Amino acid sequence: MVTDLNRVKINHDYQDKVVWTAEEGGLFFVKSAYQVLELFIPSERSQSMEMLWEIKVVPNALMLAWKVLKGKIPTRVNLHRRGIVLPSSMCPLCNQEEETVNRLFVECKVAYKVCVMVSKWVGVQVVYSNDMKHHLLQFTLP
16 A cells, blocks of 8 residues: 555645535535435435425525435434433423424424514415425425
């Protein structure tokens, strides 16, 4: 291995830069990261996941939606399932039921009130669903 490293020629005339090799232009896109992950992590190709990548939103919102649909949000129930010990698995906002993705985003009355206030604030009318997947999919319709 040392022999291989000694053969590498370093050109000091160029400055280092970060390049995302999954895209032709070297720029990072969440969609291409998802496609790379799919090569290594077996998953079901679903219409909802395909539609998700067509939504024109900021990358952080897209990643949050992807995590919600995949069940990867670190809710108290998910953390407990992964072996992380917490004092309680109850929803910290209402303390009425265990904190799941649905509880956190659509079932908790406190979270629901916050969502309604934010929707009014940004001037968007939203029909809230009892299921987070269905709630997100309403934004993918033409």
